[in-house]
Amino acid sequence: MPCCRSSCGTEHSSLVQVYLGSNLDRPSVITTHMGLLQTYYTVGGFISAVLLVVVGIDQAYQRFSHKWTNEPPLLPYRIPIIGHALRFTADCLGLFRAAHEYFPGSQAYSLFSFGKRVYVFTHYKDVSIVFRKSKALPFLPLIESLSGLAWDISPDGMRRLSEVDDTGDSIFRNAHVFYRDSLKVGPDLDVLTISFLHYLEKEFDQFEAQKITDYVSLNKWSKTMLGTASTSAMMGPALLRDNPDLLPSVWLVEQGFVLFVNRIPRIFAKKSYRARDHVLSAFTKYFSDEKNKEGSAPMMWEREAELRAKGISTKDIAAYSYAAYAVLLNNANPTACWLLRRIFSRTDLLPRLREEVAPAFASGNSITTLEQVQHLLTSCPLLRAFYDETLRLHSSSVSNRVVVEETTVGGYTLKVGHNVICPSYVQHRLPEYFGNDTDKFEPERFIKPVLEKGTPADPKMVRAFGGGVSLCPGRFFASNEVLSYAASALWRFDMTFKGEMVRIVPRKRE
Numbered sequence: 001m002p003c004c005r006s007s008c009g010t011e012h013s014s015l016v017q018v019y020l021g022s023n024l025d026r027p028s029v030i031t032t033h034m035g036l037l038q039t040y041y042t043v044g045g046f047i048s049a050v051l052l053v054v055v056g057i058d059q060a061y062q063r064f065s066h067k068w069t070n071e072p073p074l075l076p077y078r079i080p081i082i083g084h085a086l087r088f089t090a091d092c093l094g095l096f097r098a099a100h101e102y103f104p105g106s107q108a109y110s111l112f113s114f115g116k117r118v119y120v121f122t123h124y125k126d127v128s129i130v131f132r133k134s135k136a137l138p139f140l141p142l143i144e145s146l147s148g149l150a151w152d153i154s155p156d157g158m159r160r161l162s163e164v165d166d167t168g169d170s171i172f173r174n175a176h177v178f179y180r181d182s183l184k185v186g187p188d189l190d191v192l193t194i195s196f197l198h199y200l201e202k203e204f205d206q207f208e209a210q211k212i213t214d215y216v217s218l219n220k221w222s223k224t225m226l227g228t229a230s231t232s233a234m235m236g237p238a239l240l241r242d243n244p245d246l247l248p249s250v251w252l253v254e255q256g257f258v259l260f261v262n263r264i265p266r267i268f269a270k271k272s273y274r275a276r277d278h279v280l281s282a283f284t285k286y287f288s289d290e291k292n293k294e295g296s297a298p299m300m301w302e303r304e305a306e307l308r309a310k311g312i313s314t315k316d317i318a319a320y321s322y323a324a325y326a327v328l329l330n331n332a333n334p335t336a337c338w339l340l341r342r343i344f345s346r347t348d349l350l351p352r353l354r355e356e357v358a359p360a361f362a363s364g365n366s367i368t369t370l371e372q373v374q375h376l377l378t379s380c381p382l383l384r385a386f387y388d389e390t391l392r393l394h395s396s397s398v399s400n401r402v403v404v405e406e407t408t409v410g411g412y413t414l415k416v417g418h419n420v421i422c423p424s425y426v427q428h429r430l431p432e433y434f435g436n437d438t439d440k441f442e443p444e445r446f447i448k449p450v451l452e453k454g455t456p457a458d459p460k461m462v463r464a465f466g467g468g469v470s471l472c473p474g475r476f477f478a479s480n481e482v483l484s485y486a487a488s489a490l491w492r493f494d495m496t497f498k499g500e501m502v503r504i505v506p507r508k509r510e
């Protein structure tokens, strides 16, 4: 025992002494610890000093840089270097709201993200100038830099898409003109609209035949009805016939967009990447067989021929075409869903709305002809006002540009390499154009005078479709499809809401 006590005692005491720094037999250990501590203090002090300097410079930069450079002033942020990047990714609408409170009215300002400024313009006149200055502030470089990451286009595909030919054109460069011409008012749009109406009627008939009386998610229901009809009209019946489970993956890819373009590794976003693999593989199979062309909108396969002529692989053709298809779906869906919710929530206005659309349903339950669509576009002011008000209040669209030549907008200097955005959120809430209570859903503001000068709000001030060189070329089809969809639902169904859920039953008519 003594031996043990002695040995254990000795061991213990020496260990304790070392840890307490009182082992007189080991002066070198104490010295080393003191030295380390000193080093820590020195390094710690150095880091704190550097941090203080960084924070100081950053604070001065935040407060005064616009005075030195004449750029739009910065919205204050807390974390140097990162700036507003995290909040912008997680909650960009919340950020715009906060900025709107900090800079009242439509004052231009700058956001900051990893050393880059994002100039934000919200005044109608400034936004028009941004749209007009398409040479100094183009849209194209953004598309070119994001497409590869978003849709997994190979480097070879990207090179071919950007390759400029003898006429100075490339696939990326002529995209806007291509889609603008394909979707302009005229015979192609008519064919697309008629095809959409046919599929929509089928979807509504099938839903009615199922006699579902349970509450369902309005969002899911609406996305499925509209998504199925517009996918079939654009791509023909083959895509959904061969991939009946495609649409849920399309919604996941939409949510994953921000992850893809920010290069978030697959391991942190498995569901989104798997969904993207699924849709791209479905599109690759679709574009591998010319027979799938049948019943599709001519523009999808005309573009395929142009891409093929550039030597682009089927996989990259699929990825590029998926982007065009996603644009078709992803903006119209939320608009249509919000429109239905707003229509069926205003029970006071339902009889007036139904009275307006009634002539379009003189010979049946469905909209199937262009004349009926025309009635909705031109003879239903309240329905149109609901549509404009939905676009005003619920569109979160943001026009993006990049500064490639130093220029001025609204008296501010914009420096090369930084970005410009024009979020519709603030533009759509300016009292001088939309009267008071701009956060309230009030379709009548587009019908009865709401402004001091006594005129109704102007739908042209609703900028949900962007503007300038990238003004949405799908806006005519969007009006045709969303208004036909909403009018048909209004005519055929009654909806009762319980939170996010809705009970949709066929409407009883005398």
Ligand code: HEM
Binding pocket: 139, 175, 176, 179, 183, 324, 327, 328, 329, 331, 332, 335, 395, 397, 398, 399, 400, 464, 465, 466, 467, 468, 469, 470, 471, 472, 473, 474, 475, 477, 478, 482
């Ligand atoms: C309510 C529905 C829609 C809304 C709110 C909407 C909104 C927008 C916005 C804000 C832009 C960017 C404009 C800019 O940056 O200035 C855009 C671009 C585009 N939209 Fe739409 N859109 C809708 C429906 C559609 C539909 C149905 C299609 C196709 C049939 C479509 C095709 C396109 C295309 C191809 C572009 C890219 C234009 C370019 O590359 O220059 N959109 N859309």
